[in-house]
Amino acid sequence: MSFLKLKDFEEKEPVPGYKVRFIHSDNMTFAYWNIDAGASLPEHSHPHEQVANVIEGKFEFNLAGDKRVIEPGDVVTIPSNVKHSGKAVTDCRLIDVFYPVREDYK
Amino acid sequence: MSFLKLKDFEEKEPVPGYKVRFIHSDNMTFAYWNIDAGASLPEHSHPHEQVANVIEGKFEFNLAGDKRVIEPGDVVTIPSNVKHSGKAVTDCRLIDVFYPVREDYK
Numbered sequence: 001m002s003f004l005k006l007k008d009f010e011e012k013e014p015v016p017g018y019k020v021r022f023i024h025s026d027n028m029t030f031a032y033w034n035i036d037a038g039a040s041l042p043e044h045s046h047p048h049e050q051v052a053n054v055i056e057g058k059f060e061f062n063l064a065g066d067k068r069v070i071e072p073g074d075v076v077t078i079p080s081n082v083k084h085s086g087k088a089v090t091d092c093r094l095i096d097v098f099y100p101v102r103e104d105y106k
Numbered sequence: 107m108s109f110l111k112l113k114d115f116e117e118k119e120p121v122p123g124y125k126v127r128f129i130h131s132d133n134m135t136f137a138y139w140n141i142d143a144g145a146s147l148p149e150h151s152h153p154h155e156q157v158a159n160v161i162e163g164k165f166e167f168n169l170a171g172d173k174r175v176i177e178p179g180d181v182v183t184i185p186s187n188v189k190h191s192g193k194a195v196t197d198c199r200l201i202d203v204f205y206p207v208r209e210d211y212k
Contacts, residue, residue, distance in 0.1 A: 002182070002183055003169070003174050003176065003180065003182055004180070004181040004182070004183065005179060005181075006179045006180075006181065007179060023157075025155060025205075026185060026186075027155050027205040028134065028155070028157065028205055030159075030181070030203075049132050051129075051131050051136060053136075053201065055161060066109070068109050070109065073112045074109065074110070074111055074112075075109075075111075075129055075136070076108070076110070077108055077110065077129070077131045079132060080132075095159065095201070097136075099133040099134055099205055
């Protein structure tokens with residue numbers, strides 16, 4: 001159990017314009033994104049369930065062909081292996097949560 | 107899979123001053139809290155792992171006797187069955203994530 005501070009975690013940029021800090025709990029991975037306006041995330045999928053939360057800004061989310069602009073107060077649930085992609089409409093902050101842990105992000 | 111809007115979910119108040127909307131995904135439960143300054147949450151525990159994220163405001167978190175004031179950028183990981191309690195220092199917004207799903211919150 002622990003109290004953590006995001007600023008103590010290394011910021012990575014796995015995709016241009018997608019800056020992120022990861023926290024892994026016993027069962028879940030949390031991705032804290034700071035995304036530059038205009039930056040695109042190519043289509044991908046993974047066996048992990050994902051839930052996306054918009055904290056600030058606007059993000060165009062494409063979930064298996066259903067494309068919508070999401071903003072604070074919006075939540076996207078992405079079941080295992082469903083293809084998704086996206087593009088930041090403005091600078092934005094998102095929190096993605098994955099189950100199980102993203103071992104590939106450790 | 108789905109695009110969800112928090113405003114479409116019923117706001118509940120299971121503890122005075124703790125207003126919340128719940129979203130349940132396949133494996134996790136998300137609790138979006140709006141908490142009134144000064145409101146206290148009695149000590150409790152549950153078999154679910156919990157990860158607390160502060161979005162706005164300050165919250166005094168007591169994790170098994172370790173008491174700290176947390177604010178945006180702070181994350182608390184609470185393993186299964188660890189006792190915790192809290193009190194809102196200011197009006198605040200938190201997102202708690204639980205694994206597995208909180209069937210008791212459905």
